[in-house]
Each structure stands twice: as C-alpha cells, then as structure tokens.
Amino acid sequence: MAANHVQQIAYVPPRSHPKIIGKGGATVKAIQTDCNVRIKIPNREENSPQIVIIGARDCVDKAWKQMEQALGAKMSHEELVVTKLDIPKNQYGAIIGQGGSTLRDLESKSGCSIQMPPRDDPSNIVEVEGPQGGIDSLVLELTKMLHGQLKIVGATQHVSQSVIQKLDISSKPINEAIFFPEPSGSTTANFDRFLQYLRSAKQSIDICVFTITDDRISNIIEDLFREGIKVRIITDNDTSLQEGSDIQKFKDVGMPVKMDKSQAHMHHKFAILDGTLLVNGSFNWTRQASLLNNENVMVTNNQDFVSAFKTEFERMWKDNSRFI
Secondary structure, eight states: OOTTEEEEEEEOOGGGHHHHHOGGGHHHHHHHHHHTOEEEOOOGGGOOOEEEEEEEHHHHHHHHHHHHHHHTSOOBSSOOEEEEEEOOGGGHHHHHOGGGHHHHHHHHHHTOEEEOOOTTOOOOEEEEEEOHHHHHHHHHHHHHHTTTOOEEEEEEEOOOGGGOOOOOOSSSOOEEEEEESOOTTOOSHHHHHHHHHHHTOSSEEEEEESOBOOHHHHHHHHHHHHTTOEEEEEEOTTGGGSTTOOHHHHHHTTOOEEEBOSSSOOOOEEEEETTTEEEEESOOBSHHHHHTSOEEEEEEOOHHHHHHHHHHHHHHHHOTTTBO
8 A cells, every 4th residue: 555545444334335336336436536546345245345445645635535425324433233124104205205215314414324115025124234323313203203102123233244254373273175166955164164263363464375356365365464464466377457457456555465477377376374274175265266166175283284385375475587
C-alpha cells in the first residue's frame, strides 16, 4: 500500500451491493475513476457485507459519500446484525407504502436492508440486516407505526470471513488431508476447513502458489495483512496477468510479491504459516479447483516437511536472477 493510502471497510447488506455496482458495473467504475480509489466488493457467493475502499484518505472519504448516494442510505463502519421480526401480514402494506415509498424511507433512515417474505410464503418473518444501532431505531419506528404488532424472534451477527475461527496450529501434531470436490451431498466443509487453516497464521504466512483467483481465499490473505501479519507471495508471471487473478490487488495494498521471469512456470502450490505449519498439494487457489477438479491438500506441522519447504521458499525468494 502506498504510504499515504488507507483501507476503509464499509459494511453494507449484500442485498444492497447491486446499487453500488450498477448495471454492468457502471456505478462502481465511475466512482473509482472519479475518486481515484479501488473498491473491492465481494462476489454474490461470498455473502459478505465487507466492502473495502483503498486510496488516499480524502479520496476514500469522497468515494464513501458517493457510494452512500448510490445506496440511498448510510454505510456502516460496524459489523452487521441480522434480526428477524414476526409481523402480521396484514401490516405489510403499511411498511411498504405506495409504490414502496415507505419501505425505501425506512431503509434510508436506518441504513438497514428490509427483506419481506414472498407473497406466497406462509411465514410472517421479516429479515432486517444492518448495524445494531440502525436496527434498534428501525424496530422502534416500526413498533410505533404498527402499534406494537411485532415481535423480535432472533438476532445473529453476520458471519463473514474475517471472523472465521483460528485454529491452534502448534501445540499438537497435525497431519490432515483435505480433498476436492466436496463429498456428494456435503456443503463446503472441506473448503471451510482449508480457510480455517489459512486464517490461523498469527505471525507470518509465506505463499508459493501457481495462481490465486478465488476471492474467498484472497479475502483471508488481505485480512491477515491488515492484522499486521507478515505476508510474502511467490507466483507465476503468466497466471498473474490472467483475468480474475488477485495478484495485482495484493500488490496494490503493499504485499511483497515475486514472480518468475522465465518461460517455464512457477508451478508450486504451498504455504507456510508461522514457520511451523505446511499447507501443500495439487490444489490451486481457484474456485474451479474447489468446486470441479479432483484436488488434494495436505496440512502438517511435521517439522521435517516444514523445514524442507521453508528452505525452498527462502531459496526462491532470494534468487533475484529468476524471481522479481
């Protein structure tokens, strides 16, 4: 990251992200150009509320205001909460208003996203997502509007990759194999386990991977970097230029990155966490690798293996004749 650049995180309900993106990405592209910033919006599959704005402080502030204008609501500096409200269906008309005007006004004032159940859904549950203060004010407003005809039936913090639990990677033997694609009928248990291991670095992570395009993984790497954890990346020069590669955005935020400068490929796929844990296998850090390919990842803190890979990483990192 440039010396005068900052990273600002805005928490916006994922359902509202399209307002910032605009048709064909036109809105976010215009804001980035006008404000000279980079705006990172999660993919729909990530279901993450975190939007990252990178640039000079005054440029970031300007972009923040333009994004709020596109949303028609305030953005939050705080993690979001999802609250479920039990509201009788005969009150929905009062919440929505003529042509949706009341609903839009409620969302704008509170900074929350309000999701009504579909008309043919027998449920009375209305989901509200936003900062806790915004939800509190919205619930108070709805209570007055509906003369008390609502009940809070549940509230949970929005789960994002930044709160994925860290594992203890040093105090006991770790020898684990993770395979892709996921077993038939499962969800993302194996991939989540892989992310847990990456998230568990406390001091450093050295990454040596052929290609990195999966934003779910990239978000973890950027989270670690923002926490002050030392990150170094070695990758292939050809794949770094391909569409979807996350290498340039790593460089933009100041991560040290090296690439080979030969016709051959830098084809490794391994990472070393805190100098004590090795993550290694056939697995490229791409969405296709986790969803479609037959891939493997071995995770171990066996120091014979870790030491060998540490030596190889350091050899490559110091080899200025082949890596730049």
